[in-house]
Amino acid sequence: MCGFVGWLDKAPADRSILERMTTTLVHRGPDAAGYHLDGPIALGHRRLAVIDLAASQQPMHSACGRYSLAYNGELYNFKTLRAELQAKGVQFRTNGDTEVLLQALIAWGDAALPRLEGMFAFAFWDKQNQSLLLARDPLGIKPLNIYQDGQRILFASELKAILAHPGVSRDIDLDALQLYLECQYIPAPFTIFKQIRKLQPARALRVQNGQTHEWTYWNPSYEPKWTASEAELTDQLEAELKRSVSSMLVADVPLGAFVSGGIDSSLIAALMKDVGQTQPKIFNLGFIGNTSHSEHEYAARVAQHIGADHHPLMVQPGDVISAFDQWVDIYDEPFGDQAALPTMLLSRLTRQHVTVALSGEGADEVFAGYSNYAKRLKEAKLAARLGHPLSPLPLIYPLLPATLRKDRLIKAAARPLARRYLTIPNHFDRELHKGILNPALTSKTSVPLEMLAEEAYVNCQATGYLDKLLTIDQKLWLPDDLLTKVDRATMAYSLEARVPYLDHKLVEFAARLPANMKLHGRDTKYLLKKVAERYLPHDIVYRGKQGFVMPLHEWLAGGLSASLSDMLGAGGLGGRNIFRSGFLDKLQREQATPKRPHGGRLWTLMVLELWFRRYAPDFRL
Template sequence: MCGITGYVSTDRRAWESLPSMTQALVHRGPDADGYYRDGAVGLGHRRLSVIDVEGSNQPLISPDQDIAVIFNGEIYNYRALRRELADAGHIFTTNGDGEVLVHGWRQWGRQLLEKISGMFAFAIWDRGRAELFLARDHLGVKPLYYAWHAGSFVFGSEIKALLRFPTMPHDVDLDAVALYLECQYIPTPYSIYAAIRKLPAGHWLSVQNGALTSGSFWHPSYAPKHALQGTAAVDALSARLSSSIQSMLVADVPLGVFVSGGIDSSLIAALATRISGRALDTFTLGFRGNDVGSEHEEAARVARHIGSNHHCLMLSPEEVLPALDRWGEVFDEPFGDQAALPTMLLAQHARKSVTVVLTGEGADEVFGGYSNYGKRIREDRLTSLLGARGSPMPFLIRRLPARIARDRILKAAAEPRSRRYATIPNIFDALLRREYFTEKFRHSVSASITDRAELFYNECDSPSYLDHLLNIDARLWLPDDLLAKVDRSTMAHSLEARVPYLDHDFFGWCARLQPSDKVRGKGRKLLLKRLAERHLPIDIVHRPKQGFMMPLQRWLGRELKGDLEHALGPAGLQRRGLIRSDAIERLLREHTLNIHNHAMRLWVLLILERWFARYEPSFSL
């Protein structure tokens, strides 16, 4: 795992700024740095040594000096590609995975993207073609930001690197603010800065002859469906998941597993132990007291069951809060997923023992693990009936007060099927903008998470409504919330996180499973649970889903009460002119008096103002 950054620019200050840009990513790669310059092109790299520890420092340069590569992530099938390239006459000088990008680009060009499997963000400078080529992995495990401004192209693993480029504007993107308030994260391609964009998962970007072009090289396909049934389906799933895990166990440094006590990470730990043939280190976070649901006892049971070396970090909720002071440093833009707090602390704890961890992210989006899916499917017949062609209901619903019209069933009935589901969560619904946003802010924004969700609904090639819902979350919630949380929280402590459920071959195979193998009635993750029953205690497999849920309501009413009132007061968020002052005061009053639990809304507002106060961006309405 590493940090990458660079530019194409004739600005004379560009090369001088590259060390500072690269140093901004030192947490992603504390072991080494490297630089490359060829005229108007500069590349910077920070390395976390995982494979070929003594070699493979970057940038990696071709023997004829025509190709330079910087790379963040891991290429899991690099050994097979290395053999294929060696058979074609290529000579390797390192034992690492990154060098296959150098020779693979020379051999296959852009078709390289059809060959590689892994989590990655990379940049290739091809001197002969005068082309800078960037790509981001299939599902967006690794981040990649870029900006094209005033004749300069700049890119990096995190926003903080781009902000150190001398001509980078710091103007806020108001659409990004509105999207953040709607769903607690900023969806691709937006970033909080108007000049900076995220490269979407499964996309490439080319800078050549003063022009920028981009395209998609992969997206999930949900058809045709497998004909597998019964034990054969479980066996096939076992083989596929085991293959993904085995590819991710390759490392020349200590490796462990995050185990929450739920099925997803516990199954990864069990299979990884069986495949490796040794006791692995497992890590979990537990909470003292009754304010937060804790799964540390279940995680300990899993550890005993598989025979791992278990490490449990026990904290009180109050001991989690100090991590909030690093929030703005770790996340360069407003990010409201409160589970990042314990994830950051768990990563810090694990880094004392290992350099790489496997995690269970992605299983819910692959196998339909959220209760929301079953609810949406059960409601689909009713909402389709209410919103049928010729029905007056959509017309009538749109004229209801926003607080009524945002009811899940009514809101869905008022929209075509492609716009009924807009991923999770929903904080400040777009229908409530008139109630909460100032008039200037409301008239300055047009983006909605529903617009983004509709794109991914229409992208799905399956007749199954469930598959459409899964694809929306796999393309929005997964990369921009869950994976962003894991990447930033772990890399803040120089810890590499690998996600076996998100190997793109495994994901693509699972996408073609029958919907009934995932969700049926109130049952969820059905096929995955059948596999887990082979490796885990039955009660662990069938435990209700939990997750990291911090006591936000109590924190905002006690420990953070003073900070909240100041941040949202006249000297804080109210002076930004984004949220109506009377709306902020009503939220605070109703929450304090326990009239309504506005914890999530107050939390995302608090995070937003803390970001404004820390970064002081260019901003006006």
């Protein structure tokens, strides 16, 4: 795992700028640094050595000097690809996956992209054709940010590296600001900065002769559905999971796993044991004195059941609060998922023991793990009747009071089918924005989250409604919230996280499962649980989904109360003229009453103000 930066620029290259940009990513790669400047191209790289420790330095160049590669990620099928390339006469100088990727791109060009199994982002330069190729893995596990103006294109694993270039504009994107308030993070392709964007998952971009071409190189096929029996599909899913987990255990450094005590991560740990890890090291976090928010006892039970080496981290509120100041340096832009802080602490503990950790992200979005899916399917028929073409609801909807417009069913029925579904938590619902935000912000044309959901819905080739909903979450919620949280939190401590449920071959298999093999009545992740029954205690497999939620109400009334007043007051967010007068005071007053808790909202706002103080202290609408 690594981090890289670079540019394609008409102006002469400045090595000192490249070194400064690359140094911002030292946490992603503490083991080595590399630089390449040649004419218009500049590449910088920081390496975390995981495979082929002594070699595979980057940027890596072909023997002829024509091609150069800067790469972040892991190719789990690199040995298979290497054998194919050797059969074609390619000779290798190293034993790692970096040279395999380089030679695959040389041999197969763009056709190499769908053949890559793993997580990655990379920059590939062809000196002879003056062509730059940028690409990101199919599920968006690894990040890639891009800045373009009339003279140059800059790219980097994290925003902070692009911001280290003196020619980059820091103008704030007000669309992105509204999206953050709506859903607690900023979805791709947006970033908080107007001229920097995220390359979306499964996308590639080529720059050549002043022209830019971008395309999608992979989409899962949902048809035809598998017709095998439930028992046969269970066996096939188990085999796919074993293949994925086994492929992700290839490393020349110690490995472990995050285990919350829920089915997803617990099954990964159990499969690690089954495919050859004698005593997997597992890591989890719990809250001292607050068992309602803690899962450490379940993780301990899983460890005992599978014979794992268990490393719990028990934290107090002060431990989490003390890490709050690191937040914006790690996430670069406003990011309000409260689970990010404890994930940072867990990553710090885990890095003391291993260099690579497997994680359970993605199972819910691939196998339908949220109860919300059953609710939306049940709601769909009623919403269709209420939103019938002859219904007056779509016409009168804009005239309804804001509290009615934000009602889940009414809002869904008033919209086209492609815009009816969102699982992202709307802390500040878009229907409320005109009533709570400065008119200078809401009067501008903006892109609501439902518009991005519609794009995912329309582009999904599935015919079933559940598959469409899963696709939306895989395109929006998964890469830009869950995977961003894990990538930044782990890489902050030079820890590589691998996600077996997001092996794209496994995702392709799951896409063709019949809907009732994912959501069986109200039973979520139906087939995955059938596999888990073979490895885990029944009560672990079928216990209710808990999620990782911090006790925010108690903390905001206690250790965070002074910070809350400071950050939302006139000297903080209250003075930036984003919200209508009195709104922030009202939120804080209501938070003090048990009947109107606003913990998630207030946390989101505190993170926003913390970001402003770090990156745009003078911002004011």
